[in-house]
Amino acid sequence: MLLTLLIAFLSFVILASLGYAITGGGSGSSAALTKRTQTIGLGTSTRAKHRQKAQAKTPEERRKQISEQLKEAEKRERKARLTLRARMLHAGLEPDVAKFWIFSAILGVVAFFPPFIFLGQMPVWGRLLVGLGASFIACYGLPRWVLGMMAGKRVKKFTEEFPNAMDIIVRGIKSGLPVNDGLKLVAKECHAPLGPEFQRLVENVGVGMSLDGALEKMSERIPAPELRFFAIVISIQAKTGGNLSEALGNLSNVLRARKMMGEKIKALSSEAIASASIIGVLPPGVGTMIALTRPEYIAPMFTDVRGQLMLLGGAVWMFMGIMMMRKMINFKF
Template identity: 25%
Template sequence: MDLQTLITLTTGVALLTCVLAVAGLHTYARGRAQRAALVDRLSHTGRPALTGRRRRFRTLDRRLRRTNLGRTLELKLTATGLDVTPGEFFAYMLATVAALWLIGQATLAPFFGPLAGLLGVWAAVQFLNWQRQKRIERFINQLPELARILANATHAGLALRTAIGMAAEELEAPAGEELAKVANQLAIGHSLDDALQELAERLPSRELVVLVTTLVLSNRAGGQVVGALRNLTETLEERKETRREIRTQLSQVSMTSYAVPALGVGSLFLMNGVKDGALDRMTGSPLGQGAVIIAFGLYAVGFVLIRRMSRIDV
């Protein structure tokens, strides 16, 4: 083999190696992107597919997701089922805080601007908690029907995994969406125990814990799933009616807990309306500012105590 042939052969092998390396890197990158998209869609957020609307504040959203605050906020939004990104919610919250700050400063006194801003942050957190609790309540109301579908499916000879997928198709949101996530997790290799435990962590409630425990134990021990689910269906129906009666009885107490701080804030507007500039003079000294802070603290304590006393766990 002469030198020219060796050079040509070496050059050809080098070019072929480069082409294969580029093709391999392209295939690897495309596979990683597809896997990341699949995991993000099926098991990362846990919420229904986002609509096709144009997302706002994308740069803020990307930066926020890298922080602990952003990850915590994303988990809270996932539990609420809202079609809002962490960046959008954070931007809306900042806008609300700024608006309340300016309104409190303009209508009452400059001292009340920061207090109104803190009120905006508290209202945003309470809004997320309220949305999350409302979603949990809707899910709890669907649990008897869910247990009934699973019992009928397993009685017909279907596997529990198949029964969960069928229930996800038949039930409406939020149960259908949450079960669809469980079915998707099972499809990508998660165990039934892990998928159900994650469901119980996303929507914590005693009724769901009982259902998940029943399914997990029956799956591990190979017990009679049908009988356990049918007995559980009756129990969940009774608890559903009991919870509805308790909510009706305590509705007036719940309204009182919100009326108490509302009266306090209303008295400030009344005081400033009776004598213009009264709040400016009152908050112009450290003693007056301390009195206002103590008053707001007492209203907050009263709100929390009323809510705690009216909470009855069934």
Template identity: 25%
Template sequence: MNIGAPILVFFAVLLLVLGGLILIESGRGDRRLRTRIKEMGEGPAVAGARDLDLIRLRRYSEIPVLERLLSAGKLGEAISLFLLQANVSMSVGAFVLLSLTLAVSGLLIGAYVGRLAIATPILFFGLGAIPFLVVARKRRRRLQRFMEQFPDALELIANALRAGMALSGALRIVAHEMPNPVGGEFWVATEEHNLGLDIKESLMRLNRRVDIPDVRFFVTAVVLQRETGGNLAEILDNTTSIIRDRFRILSEARVLSAQGRLSGVALVLLPIVMTGVLSVIAPGYLNILVTDQAGKYMLGACLVLMVIGILAIRKIVRIRV
């Protein structure tokens, strides 16, 4: 089904508006940051002239309507934490506008092609989900690097405690000696503590930013030791040993499940490859799936079953230790 020129112009203008809002969203945040740094550099007299609160005000967007929508529930906070865990500097408002722009682009492409009704929602949700998928991949890889570096950080903290250093000093050593992302996250925790936050609250914030079981074990051990006493260095040594044993078991499990993962990839790619091959050797063989109504239903059912199969295989081969 073809669409008229007015609708195409409407979608084009909508894309331009969304793109302009993304530029505005990014530019205003940079100007606010430069203005704030300038005010801080002018000294406390200028800063104190305004009614500045020590509590950091969180703004998800520079656009008032979008700010109200994101602040109404927990969506803005969830997306903000999602971007923070992936170490993405984009604001929440710009991220949402980028997703909307890609989604509207998919809607425009699907409506313009118009051969297959199911293509429009697939392109709409598929392109709109690209920013989430990219950030999720960065988040997963960053958390994986953190988990790989974390046992060494715990060992460094335990050695520093045995040498007579306080916990805050041990955390500062990790912040300076360990590479990112472990070093960066511990640097944030030590800076929060230096600015007056309790060490327990700083570690709880660390646990929120890096939501993995190993960090929860570490924070729980530190909190319990500060409340009940005990040898924290020995506790951290035991925790390090448990984490490394878990990594060893997980590596063995991944080796044993490698065949299942490869089988899942082959089963997913086989229909796509066969469709391409048939389109080359017999160009009109699959036209009935597009022209006939029953063929469209069959094609839609196949796509749904493929998605279900991908999720089922992923559930089977994904082993948690």
């Protein structure tokens, strides 16, 4: 009986030892298997990253990246364009907002008094309304309109010379020069505003700023789509590699084709622009001619309350019509 119990106990110990050995070996194998699986997974993820990088160099992926960056740049430009400081930068002026408001206030005060001098037949409240309207236009509208014209003229001059700058950079790269030397050539050879802007770009890069950051600063001063295209091409080429001279050469061709398309749109829409201009100028022009030839005929429009209300309503409707026609003939490409 004792021998049977001893045999059973030894058998239990042997079986337990075998089970522990098998269990321990299984855990070791499981750990090894887990490690091997993680290694395979890391290899798979590494290969996936390589595939993503390879896909990023394809033309489709590049076009997708360019489209996304253009949308982001357009959003930033819309926000920046609303500020007065940005408009002054676009016009090439020192962004001194306080001086601008002081100058606008002086213009508004000066424009307030001529209606009281030249419209003596009108009642006081009528002259007051006309004076306030003239003051508002001179204080708020006229300076911003002049600022917008200066900015538009400067940006237009920049975009006209920009494809030539691309050609200079492309020829420099093909001859073995680095990109920074090509930018220096543009700063030296091109006229304002292209040359000074590229000179500032070269100076910013020289003090340690990245080329992408310097181009972003340049885009704040020149809100031109052509400059955004150039910045995006440089940014993508720095990340994914590729033939920069070919990319910039294609960009130069696209910019020239874009300019030709703009001139074609302008030629096709010239009739609509002329018609809108004639329609907008005709009513005040006819009123001025009648006032010069038959002042007694049109005098009740300024002296009578009903005539003044009619003039006010006509001015409001004319303003709305001119804005609507401007919206219809303002083609963007």
